[in-house]
Amino acid sequence: MKIKPILVFMAVVSSSLAIAQQPIYLDRTRPVEDRVEDALSRMTLEEKVRLCHAQAKFSSAGVPRLGIPEIWMSDGPHGVRAEINWNDWGYSKWKNDSITAFPALTALAATWNRDMSALYGKSIGEEARYREKDVLLGPGVNIYRTPLNGRNFEYMGEDPYLAGEMAVPYVKEIQKNGVAACVKHFALNNQEIWRGSVDVVLSDRALYEIYLPAFRKTVQEGGAWTIMGAYNRIWNQHCCHNNRLLNRILRDEWGFDGVVITDWGGAHDTKEAALNGLDIEMGSFTNGLTSESEFTFDDYYLGKPYLKMIRNGEVPEATVDAKARNILRLIFRTAMNTDKPFGSVASPEHYAAAKEIGDEAIVLLKNNGILPLNPSKYRKVLVVGENAIRLLNEGGGSSELKVKDMFSPLDAIRAVYGDGVKYTEGYRSGRPRYGKEDKISGRILDSLRIQAVDMARDADVVIYIGGLNKNAFQDCESTDRREYNLPWGQDRIIEELVAVNPNVIVANITGNAYAMPWLNKVPAVIQSWYLGTMIGPSMADVISGKVNPSGKLPFSFPKRIEDNGAHYYGERSYPGIENTGDGPRQEYLDDIFVGYRWHDTKKIPAMFPFGYGLSYTAFKYGKPSLSADEIAAGGSLTLTVPVTNIGSVEGKEVVQLYISDEKSSLPRPLKELKGFRKVNLKPGQTEEVSFTVTADDLKFFDDKTHEWVAEPGAFKALIGSSSTDIRVKSRFKYRQ
Structure with missing residues (x-):
């Protein structure tokens, strides 16, 4: 059928009028x-x-x-x-x-x-x-x-x-x-x-x-x-x-x-x-x-x-x-953005992303040489700990997740170390329940501990995978932890395991620091986290050496809870004091001295400091250079340091820059993080790592004048592998 030109013309005019009359908010x-x-x-x-x-x-x-x-x-x-x-708060049970x-x-x-x-x-x-x-x-x-x-x-x-x-x-x-x-x-x-x-x-x-x-x-x-x-x-x-x-x-x-x-x-x-x-x-x-x-x-x-x-x-x-x-x-x-992509879910690319992030997150805290664990050397591997098999996506409050797949540490370790891998719980914690917790009888905990210790006698190596979980009063929304030590008798389990088998690798999973009364007795400690779908493969690859650990602690691990600044001043500072009629009141008596700032200033060494993490290789820091020896108001300088992998395997190092003010009119921390870069280096490779230091990096907040202030004077740039492992220093001045 042939369309007459006049009809086409009218249709075009009609369409143009419709566009012209479209409300602005839809355009x-x-x-x-x-x-x-x-x-x-x-x-x-x-x-x-x-x-x-x-x-x-x-x-x-x-x-x-x-x-x-x-x-x-x-x-x-x-x-x-x-x-x-x-x-209501029930799950809709979609497929x-x-x-x-x-x-x-x-x-x-x-x-x-x-x-x-x-x-x-x-x-x-x-x-x-x-x-x-x-x-x-x-x-x-x-x-x-x-x-x-x-x-x-x-x-x-x-x-x-x-x-x-x-x-x-x-x-x-x-x-x-x-x-x-x-x-x-x-x-x-x-x-x-x-x-x-x-x-x-x-x-x-x-x-x-x-x-x-x-x-x-x-x-x-x-x-x-x-x-x-x-x-x-x-x-x-x-x-x-x-x-x-x-x-x-x-x-x-x-x-x-x-x-x-x-x-x-x-x-x-x-x-x-x-x-x-x-x-x-x-x-x-x-x-x-x-x-x-x-x-x-x-x-x-x-x-x-x-x-x-x-x-x-x-x-x-x-x-x-x-x-x-x-x-x-x-x-x-968002909702009316017609240019947004379609998205995707549970794709191979997302699993690969979760794995890569997890690989770089795991922190090696201690290693006497037992790690990486050679699969050909250790045939009889005993895995102990509930977290080796627990679905750690469950519980925790609003962050609870319904996963398509969850690859457990135990399955991943078996995939690497073969049929010689045995498993036992070691302890039991109960179900994740908001605000409530299951009570596990002492008889059950004793039985599980005794069984684990008995099995450890015959193992070449024990990999302990415990820690915290998403239960109430652990790492969970709406409740705080009751104690700094590990729950469910885990400290005793680790002590007894290492007493019968010196080759105990502690690979705990937590979202928090915790006490380690057994630290000096075990040869290796790995700090893992809630790594999601790919938790098992990431942990197994770090343990075996397929992945060189490169994570660094984002918070300090104090030796005792009293060594933490929030707890130093008693209940006024944490959790606060409940006042009749007015509700609880809490004073941040630690003030600006939080974390490593507290440990530095009060000279209270942390068990593991902020920014800390070991590697299967070693890195050497060369002599730093400055583009200038002073910063003017509104200006900047560039600080460069050569970093070399002096070990035998490829690895990643986090180069950290801290700034120290030598003299200030107000109290300041001994140093503050102002830069970091993660570099990947092959054996023998050197990379020049550069940081730009600006006047803003030198400022503190003056609460009397309500403004950020940089005072003229001398400053130090401290570059290192953690907040306490400072390798090189440079001195410069600031002038207004």
């Missing part, structure tokens, strides 16, 4: 701010308010009348959580929501490798996109203050520079998938005990120098699209609607243009939520994990009560306009 060629303002101008007050609170456990509303879609969120940060029911479990963020920090962070963000972003999520609730960048914090495994260690540098590539790469990173928990969520009510008291110096820098980097350098408020209080006001934290610091000082989302159940007051910078309220009237509520979503603080306050003139309508602008901007960046 993705227009600037986002124009689209936001156009959409806002078309919305009713009720529609604006509806954007500001949940419509389901993990979703907030769009504007159906205008074709603006809802927002879908998912827990992270080391995997996309299984689907949760619309309005298509299994994913890759990536290493926990403590493991990512232990790689000290920005490329691994970028690979991580890209991979997990692809999985979130495939699952049609608009917001992934991570990364977590709260500072590791105490080894008892049950949620430390989700964070990136004790140093704000390391945490910020490792978080930025993660955020950038997630968001290239059209999925918003949600940086959490803003701020000072450094313990789980009393997390919903504790009021944190600290100096502005500690706030700005230690606890805020990683958040600031994710906003200003990473361009994070969302931030999650913390449960706790600061300055006697909850973080999720804290005026100073959200309005003055996050938006005014840092220029954040994204969305602030509560942690689930983190809102407590309608007027504060309206005025103090909160945008989306999620999970109110629950504990954020298990409990349910009789309230409907419209009853949330930012639901009907907020609408009523606006209509009554108690709060300005401009407050909801500001929230709606932020939320619309997020929707245009």
